Amino acid sequence: MQPPSSAVHTTASTPSPPLDTIKASVSHLLARAFSLPCSTAALAFAQLVQPTSRFQLALDALLPLLDSNTELAQRILVSFILYSLYTPHPVTINPFKSALFVAYVREREKAVTIANEGGVSPNEQFVWVLWKILKGDGNDIGPYSPSTLSRCPLPPKLRAINLVLDEHLYNDIDDSTYSYFQKRSASSDTNDYAPMARITPSPISFEEDRKNERLVHAMKLLLAARDRVLSLSEQRTLAPVLQELATTNIITSLDLTPIIAHNPTIAHPLLVGLLVNPNPENNNPRPFLDILPFLPPTLPTFDLYGRLLRDQTRVTVQGYSTVADLVLMEVLGRFVHECINWLDRAEREEREGNVSDDRFAKGVQNLCRFYHNLIKLSIVDPTSDADSTEMAHFSLRNAKFEEANMLYRVIATSRF
Numbered sequence: 001m002q003p004p005s006s007a008v009h010t011t012a013s014t015p016s017p018p019l020d021t022i023k024a025s026v027s028h029l030l031a032r033a034f035s036l037p038c039s040t041a042a043l044a045f046a047q048l049v050q051p052t053s054r055f056q057l058a059l060d061a062l063l064p065l066l067d068s069n070t071e072l073a074q075r076i077l078v079s080f081i082l083y084s085l086y087t088p089h090p091v092t093i094n095p096f097k098s099a100l101f102v103a104y105v106r107e108r109e110k111a112v113t114i115a116n117e118g119g120v121s122p123n124e125q126f127v128w129v130l131w132k133i134l135k136g137d138g139n140d141i142g143p144y145s146p147s148t149l150s151r152c153p154l155p156p157k158l159r160a161i162n163l164v165l166d167e168h169l170y171n172d173i174d175d176s177t178y179s180y181f182q183k184r185s186a187s188s189d190t191n192d193y194a195p196m197a198r199i200t201p202s203p204i205s206f207e208e209d210r211k212n213e214r215l216v217h218a219m220k221l222l223l224a225a226r227d228r229v230l231s232l233s234e235q236r237t238l239a240p241v242l243q244e245l246a247t248t249n250i251i252t253s254l255d256l257t258p259i260i261a262h263n264p265t266i267a268h269p270l271l272v273g274l275l276v277n278p279n280p281e282n283n284n285p286r287p288f289l290d291i292l293p294f295l296p297p298t299l300p301t302f303d304l305y306g307r308l309l310r311d312q313t314r315v316t317v318q319g320y321s322t323v324a325d326l327v328l329m330e331v332l333g334r335f336v337h338e339c340i341n342w343l344d345r346a347e348r349e350e351r352e353g354n355v356s357d358d359r360f361a362k363g364v365q366n367l368c369r370f371y372h373n374l375i376k377l378s379i380v381d382p383t384s385d386a387d388s389t390e391m392a393h394f395s396l397r398n399a400k401f402e403e404a405n406m407l408y409r410v411i412a413t414s415r416f
Helices: 004-012 019-035 038-048 051-066 072-084 097-116 124-134 146-151 175-187 206-224 232-245 253-262 264-276 286-294 299-308 323-351 359-376 385-397 402-414
Strands: none
Touching (some): 019 038, 019 051, 019 072, 038 146, 124 146, 264 299, 286 323, 299 323, 323 359, 385 402
16 A cells, blocks of 8 residues: 555646646737736736746746837736736845836936926836835836826826936845846847936925825826726825826826716815916817716706806806806807706607616706706896707607796796
8 A cells, every 4th residue: 555645646647737838828918918907917927827937937938028018018027927926025025126226217318308308208107106016106007007007198297307226225235236227228229328326216296205105196087087086085195186188198088977976075176277278289278168067957957057067166168268168168058968968869769668767857957947047147047049949849749747847937037
């Protein structure tokens, strides 16, 4: 009879996949994972590669890509995987810290050179990612995809020229290690840049650095505001920097609709910031004005309009003096018209049995209350055919609702 240990050994031995197969799988992952969150891609790498093989495979397959001229999103993904291999341990003991640091120095020098010439380097986002990782804040990047990180515009204060590491993070790299990775990095670069040197301290202060951190956190909250209602604490954190975020191009017109639906109190100062900071290159603020008429007739939408139509912030759009003036003249009439169309469709779908909720009834009540308040505030003139004729017909047609009946009586009596 064989000893038990032999039996256990026989059943436990499982052949691992060939190294070439694993490398091919990793290459496939690196080529296809740009749209996945960085943390998801890093987890996939860890599942593909056995723990005992990860360091060597990272040396062979990942490290060369860090300093290559491959797509920016792929280099961001590689840097995050190299960082994540040794989390939750501090980045200071990560064996790839020296390589990440040299890449950071090299890419920052490129970006600073271009910035000093008046341009913007395409690798600014990569410098920011490396800076976050080397500061030990790499986990902040995890929820975002490499593709998003590579395209997301950065505010001026987070440009490479302002991103400097604390001395204790890089002065402990010995000269031989630094020199090795510097030569390795330089050998893969085909562009002519000035020789790299140790980073000199930046004039940016500790307070400015903390402000930059708060700005990054606010950017994350603003993106989250598209998908959920922010807590009061999160709204208080975001509110003071909304005007600054409005100048970064991080928010597009397509993002506004979900932000308005979930967070109308945040949407108001954000939209004001977008309207008072026109960007002729992107035809701003026209794209943001163009989405406003097509918002659904819901309470968050009416809340936003109520705030905008009373906002006396000055605008630089030619022909208009304030936000309220701009929205009143350019948007309100079309918005009321589109609300009526939306409610007509909702009524038709309800009559045909396609919906079973009360969106039509609620919409009529909310729209009539909203318009009645505009009359009370003298924002619209019930005696004007141009202002009120369409709402007069709509309220009469839906006079079975108390709010519509009351609105029609207000408009009708004001004309006699």
